[in-house]
Amino acid sequence: MPPQSSGGFGDLYGHTPLEKMFAGADVYGVGFDHYRADRRPLRLAIIGAGGVAQSKWLPALGRLRTLWDPVELVGVADPAEDQGRKVARVHGCRWYHDHGQLLSQEKPDVVLITSPDRFHAEHAQAALEAGVAALVEKPFCTSLAEAEGMCRQSAATGVTLMPIANLRFSPPFRRARQFVASLQGFSADAVLLGKMHLGYDYVDLLEGATVHLFDLTRFLLGDVVEVRARGLGRAEGAHRYPCRQAVISLDFGQAGAAQLFTSASDLSLKPWLRVEVHGQGTWLVVDDVFELVLYDSETGPAKVWKPVLANTLLFDEEFGGYLPQLEHFLQVVRGEEQPSVTPMDGYRAVELITATHLAMASGKAVPLPLDANEADAELALLRSQW
Ligand SMILES: NC(=O)c1ccc[n+]([C@@H]2O[C@H](COP(=O)([O-])OP(=O)(O)OC[C@H]3O[C@@H](n4cnc5c(N)ncnc54)[C@H](O)[C@@H]3O)[C@@H](O)[C@H]2O)c1
Numbered sequence: 001m002p003p004q005s006s007g008g009f010g011d012l013y014g015h016t017p018l019e020k021m022f023a024g025a026d027v028y029g030v031g032f033d034h035y036r037a038d039r040r041p042l043r044l045a046i047i048g049a050g051g052v053a054q055s056k057w058l059p060a061l062g063r064l065r066t067l068w069d070p071v072e073l074v075g076v077a078d079p080a081e082d083q084g085r086k087v088a089r090v091h092g093c094r095w096y097h098d099h100g101q102l103l104s105q106e107k108p109d110v111v112l113i114t115s116p117d118r119f120h121a122e123h124a125q126a127a128l129e130a131g132v133a134a135l136v137e138k139p140f141c142t143s144l145a146e147a148e149g150m151c152r153q154s155a156a157t158g159v160t161l162m163p164i165a166n167l168r169f170s171p172p173f174r175r176a177r178q179f180v181a182s183l184q185g186f187s188a189d190a191v192l193l194g195k196m197h198l199g200y201d202y203v204d205l206l207e208g209a210t211v212h213l214f215d216l217t218r219f220l221l222g223d224v225v226e227v228r229a230r231g232l233g234r235a236e237g238a239h240r241y242p243c244r245q246a247v248i249s250l251d252f253g254q255a256g257a258a259q260l261f262t263s264a265s266d267l268s269l270k271p272w273l274r275v276e277v278h279g280q281g282t283w284l285v286v287d288d289v290f291e292l293v294l295y296d297s298e299t300g301p302a303k304v305w306k307p308v309l310a311n312t313l314l315f316d317e318e319f320g321g322y323l324p325q326l327e328h329f330l331q332v333v334r335g336e337e338q339p340s341v342t343p344m345d346g347y348r349a350v351e352l353i354t355a356t357h358l359a360m361a362s363g364k365a366v367p368l369p370l371d372a373n374e375a376d377a378e379l380a381l382l383r384s385q386w
Contacts, residue, residue, distance in 0.1 A: 013171045013307055033068040040334045041070040045108035045132075047099045047123045048115030049078040049087040052137065057112055058091060060322035064330075071110075071330055077102035078115075099123055103130045110333055112326075113137060117207060121146035124161060128153050133160035133333045135326070138215070139207045140346030143379075144354060144372035147347040154343050162329050162339060163346030165215045167273075169321035169328065172292035173216060175305060176277065176284055179294060180220050185282030190256035192217055193276040199268025201235040201244055206353045210246070210262040212273070214352040215345065217250060217258045220277055224352060226251040227366045229359040233265060240386045248356055289319045354379050 016029035024031045044061070046053050053076075065071060073091055077099040078084040088095035096102040103111070103126060113123045113136045121141040127134040128150075140163045141147050154161035167173050180186045194217060198209040218224070227250055231243025244265045250258040271287040282296045292305040307319070317323040331337040351368060354375050359366045361382050 036068040042109040046076045049076040053114040060317040075106045151343040166321035169324035170289040185279035191278045192258035195261040197266040201264035227355040231360040
């Protein structure tokens with residue numbers, strides 16, 4: 001279910017609560033908020049202070065602090081000195097070259113792991129060992145064995161580990177999930193059509209981008225039982241990858257089926273991400289992280305949820321899902337909310353990436369769940385040939 005963290009005001013589709021706006025004469029919603037200000041203070045650190053940390057998470061953190069959540073940024077770890085020192089200067093915290101020093105010297109309560117994919121497992125393991133709750137960027141890690149180890153360590157230590165699944169927290173996807181869960185038309189045999197126009201190939205198409213679609217399909221329809229896939233084109237040159245486009249079929253058993261199209265060859269234009277869910281006499285579409293349209297009648301009007309572009313709107317921090325997932329994670333660490341994303345969701349997303357590679361290479365259907373060791377070994381062999 002959607003998290004409850006929005007300062008006691010419910011799901012406002014990204015807007016300042018009216019109580020604050022009018023009664024509080026506070027259009028931007030920055031006036032004193034006792035719902036948030038009374039929370040337990042937390043010390044946050046960041047491992048990997050590059051593009052997504054600086055452009056998405058730090059603005060979301062700044063906004064959350066402006067809204068009175070008592071979370072403080074204490075330090076960042078990044079071997080790139082120029083970036084590390086800049087972030088420390090701009091955000092008023094300390095820079096460390098190494099994540100181990102950051103964890104031992106700052107003793108943060110929580111850490112955001114936004115380092116490159118290949119370090120996620122190592123950094124999460126170090127955080128959990130130090131008793132520090134971790135929020136880990138997608139993809140959760142780079143193999144099923146790593147994902148299993150991370151799930152096991154979190155369960156054994158009791159320290160919170162949460163994969164980043166920011167689009168689940170975006171208002172239109174949150175609402176789409178409510179419809180799929182509650183409207184009769186979606187109760188069985190739903191069909192999901194998803195597409196993503198990445199438009200460039202310097203990141204891995206499945207690991208770096210399509211993983212969002214994989215996670216959203218599970219969020220909306222549940223667990224996948226079989227994967228088929230066809231990859232087209234090749235990324236050559238510096239970035240070798242077995243396809244530039246892919247068509248992927250996911251079978252959800254009783255819950256339905258999904259057809260996904262993902263592309264590094266297309267233009268990187270809006271709509272960049274589109275998800276349709278078709279039920280019985282009802283379907284809905286989410287375009288990017290912006291607009292939801294529900295069609296539930298042959299003759300009645302479509303129902304459209306589209307943010308009003310007013311001064312009161314928080315855009316990327318809220319609609320990209322960054323602020324709501326960060327706030328939810330902090331509330332889980334404080335013991336105020338139950339996690340709505342678990343380490344197993346990170347594992348399942350890595351499993352879908354792996355199964356898609358295996359299905360593309362073999363041309364055959366791949367049943368899930370995978371045997372982690374066998375599937376890792378098969379994928380490692382494929383990667384060595386790219
Ligand atoms: N949720 C999303 O929508 C989203 C968007 C973009 C990126 N990401 C994910 O975030 C992660 C980072 O992506 P990015 O685009 O910011 O990449 P980036 O290359 O811009 O940033 C990564 C940073 O990590 C640093 N780093 C490298 N090795 C490190 C180490 N051992 N310890 C600490 N820091 C280290 C680099 O110096 C760099 O500053 C990736 O896993 C990526 O898939 C998620």
